[in-house]
Amino acid sequence: CVEIIAKEGQSLKELYLVSCKITDHALIAIGQYSTTIETVDAGWCKDITDQGATQIAQSSKSLRYLGLMRCDKVNEETVERLVVQYxxxxxxxxxxxxxxxxxxxxxxxxxxxxxxxS
Structure with a gap:
């Protein structure tokens, strides 16, 4: 579903997926197909991992904000590395x-x- 939105939403700038049942595949598709996306909030999505966070950061040239609040499978060391790289x-x-x-x-x-x- 998110992959279709990413492919068809040619001028999509913001996507809020908070508490949705998405996986890394969704973030990877957004990074790959949404060339205008600036904001993605995937907070509280329990199946997002280091791979999804890394892939969207690497592949999306327009991304300016990635919400990962309480994505507990995303390691803070990975986020620290991404902050430096991007x-x-x-x-x-x-x-x-x-x-x-x-x-x-x-x-x-x-x-x-x-x-x-005292």
Whole structure:
């Protein structure tokens, strides 16, 4: 089903598949056929693995955001590698979102209180 959408949706820019029963095959098809896709959110899709995340990042030239929140079969080490390899794509996982939030807080002048005062 997603492969048909990817093939036929010539001007598709966003695709939200949160909590859908999709596999890596769907992400691979999107990367292969959707030449204009910028946003794919596959959060909470339990059958997405490192292979699907890697393949869509490699094959999609237009992708700018890949939501992988609670895709528990996607290893955080794989995501870290993808972040370095594809800096134009925002990868959304719990760990990546926490890092971005802390980075923004530091840029705004926040610093952790490390004193032990009670």
């Amino acid at each position: 800096p134009h794509i925002v990868f959304s996982t719990v760990m990546q979102d926490c890092k971005r939030t802390l980075e923004r807080a530091y840029q705004m002048g926040w610093s952790p209180n490390t004193s032990n005062s």
